[in-house]
Amino acid sequence: MKLTLKIWRQADASAAGAMHTYELDGVSSDMSFLEMLDLLNEQLLTSGEEPVAFDSDCREGICGMCSLMINGQAHGPEVTTTCQLHMRSFTDGDTITIEPWRASSFPVLKDLVVDRTAFDRIIQNGGYISANTGSAPEANSVPAPRDKAMRSFNAATCIGCGACVAACPNGSASLFLGAKITHLGELPQGQPERYSRVASMVAQHDHEGFGGCTNIGECAAACPKEIPLDVISQLNRDLRTAIKQGF
Amino acid sequence: MATTDLVKGVRTTRSTIALKLLMAASGIVFILFVLVHMYGNLKAFAGHDAYNEYAEHIRTIGTPILPRTGALWVLRVMLIVSLVAHVAAAVALWQRASKARPVRYEVKRNLSSSLSSRTMRWGGITLLLFIIWHLINFTIGKVNVSGGATNDPYNLLVDSFDTWWLTVIYLIAMLALGLHLHHGTFSALQTLGLTNTLTSRTRARVLGWTVAIVIAGGFSLVPLFTLFGVIDK
Numbered sequence: 046m047k048l049t050l051k052i053w054r055q056a057d058a059s060a061a062g063a064m065h066t067y068e069l070d071g072v073s074s075d076m077s078f079l080e081m082l083d084l085l086n087e088q089l090l091t092s093g094e095e096p097v098a099f100d101s102d103c104r105e106g107i108c109g110m111c112s113l114m115i116n117g118q119a120h121g122p123e124v125t126t127t128c129q130l131h132m133r134s135f136t137d138g139d140t141i142t143i144e145p146w147r148a149s150s151f152p153v154l155k156d157l158v159v160d161r162t163a164f165d166r167i168i169q170n171g172g173y174i175s176a177n178t179g180s181a182p183e184a185n186s187v188p189a190p191r192d193k194a195m196r197s198f199n200a201a202t203c204i205g206c207g208a209c210v211a212a213c214p215n216g217s218a219s220l221f222l223g224a225k226i227t228h229l230g231e232l233p234q235g236q237p238e239r240y241s242r243v244a245s246m247v248a249q250h251d252h253e254g255f256g257g258c259t260n261i262g263e264c265a266a267a268c269p270k271e272i273p274l275d276v277i278s279q280l281n282r283d284l285r286t287a288i289k290q291g292f
Numbered sequence: 293m294a295t296t297d298l299v300k301g302v303r304t305t306r307s308t309i310a311l312k313l314l315m316a317a318s319g320i321v322f323i324l325f326v327l328v329h330m331y332g333n334l335k336a337f338a339g340h341d342a343y344n345e346y347a348e349h350i351r352t353i354g355t356p357i358l359p360r361t362g363a364l365w366v367l368r369v370m371l372i373v374s375l376v377a378h379v380a381a382a383v384a385l386w387q388r389a390s391k392a393r394p395v396r397y398e399v400k401r402n403l404s405s406s407l408s409s410r411t412m413r414w415g416g417i418t419l420l421l422f423i424i425w426h427l428i429n430f431t432i433g434k435v436n437v438s439g440g441a442t443n444d445p446y447n448l449l450v451d452s453f454d455t456w457w458l459t460v461i462y463l464i465a466m467l468a469l470g471l472h473l474h475h476g477t478f479s480a481l482q483t484l485g486l487t488n489t490l491t492s493r494t495r496a497r498v499l500g501w502t503v504a505i506v507i508a509g510g511f512s513l514v515p516l517f518t519l520f521g522v523i524d525k
Contacts, residue, residue, distance in 0.1 A: 064398060117399035142399045149392055170298045216392030247309055248302040256392030257308035257385045259412060260479040266403035275488050282485025284309045292304045
């Protein structure tokens with residue numbers, strides 16, 4: 046199939062960027078979206094142009110490295126990551142607009158690559174449990190209710206790709222934050238640090254310049270792991286408890 | 293705006309979520325107020341004397357322990373405090389959001405957000421302007437657009453809504469109120485952390501619809517029925 050690609054090009058973090066248009070022929074419907082971009086880059090290299098920079102790693106939909114705003118949707122039209130999006134979701138002659146995640150907390154480094162280390166610092170500031178090292182404890186010594194374990198597991202599927210921030214008109218990372226708070230706060234192992242954790246992580250979220258949540262739900266719709274909106278309610282409830290406890 | 297440092301000395305009361313909690317709490321004050329206000333307005337269907345007696349009764353609640361209009365002023369102060377808190381928090385959050393997402397997308401699709409959720413800010417400004425006019429119209433200034441008397445609450449109401457363009461303004465304001473309540477009710481419950489399951493989230497959405505339709509619909513009855521001549525002098 047033949048495609049028209051409109052892609053954000055930006056030389057580096059301080060340069061001004063602009064949308065550039067490219068024509069790409071010979072795209073197979075079996076290609077993944079990133080393979081399509083690989084094909085474009087081969088064409089650009091042949092003609093002596095700078096290839097388009099974009100993030101990717103596992104290309105299996107599990108690492109959270111790929112991003113891209115595709116035709117106004119984070120990770121494109123399917124509920125999956127960009128690497129697992131295939132060209133059969135598009136038709137011959139389509140124009141595809143590709144932009145980087147837009148948020149001041151995710152500054153563009155080059156072309157479609159953004160700096161998502163703000164997420165790492167949110168995790169660093171409380172997104173963990175403290176456990177003794179040594180041999181692994183007996184698995185059944187700490188009982189976890191099944192419904193809480195399932196909810197925690199579902200929240201733990203968050204891969205930290207940042208689609209929630211990209212889709213949010215307020216540039217809020219509440220879905221990411223809520224997923225981590227629910228993941229750690231629902232299990233017995235997460236209880237000792239539960240309220241100091243939410244206080245620190247929310248403070249880091251605000252410090253990084255992410256916006257507030259208006260509960261519109263664009264984040265949950267964009268999430269490739271289908272994290273539901275109720276993790277944000279959990280986040281709010283835990284923060285409310287943290288306020289009461291004087292954090 | 294990216295940083296490399298970790299925040300120490302955390303204060304939860306200064307967080308964005310604390311601002312959101314303030315919005316939710318003050319918003320619930322308004323929901324309860326408009327519900328009672330709407331119910332009171334329906335007295336217009338009971339006729340001139342019943343409506344004016346109701347208007348007078350509001351001023352004498354709690355007497356003689358409270359002075360005349362004492363209870364009314366307690367309510368007014370609560371509403372003013374809530375309004376200041378609601379607007380101040382909204383402005384702070386709006387500024388924060390604009391800084392967090394300064395660059396617009398060339399193409400952006402809305403997948404699941406409702407019209408009401410996307411119009412909260414401009415809808416809120418619309419409501420604020422309306423409230424200012426509404427208070428000038430019926431409380432502070434008592435403006436009778438048809439030039440009649442202003443000391444009789446029922447007659448002022450009938451004169452106002454017999455004016456078609458004023459009725460249109462009120463109906464548009466009720467549309468804005470309905471939209472604001474539709475998302476605001478759900479959003480307040482979510483912000484308070486009361487929607488942790490799919491069932492409770494669905495119930496919160498249904499409650500949003502119910503509150504919006506009952507309140508905006510109930511308010512609209514009086515101007516509409518005045519314009520149609522059912523409520524008259």
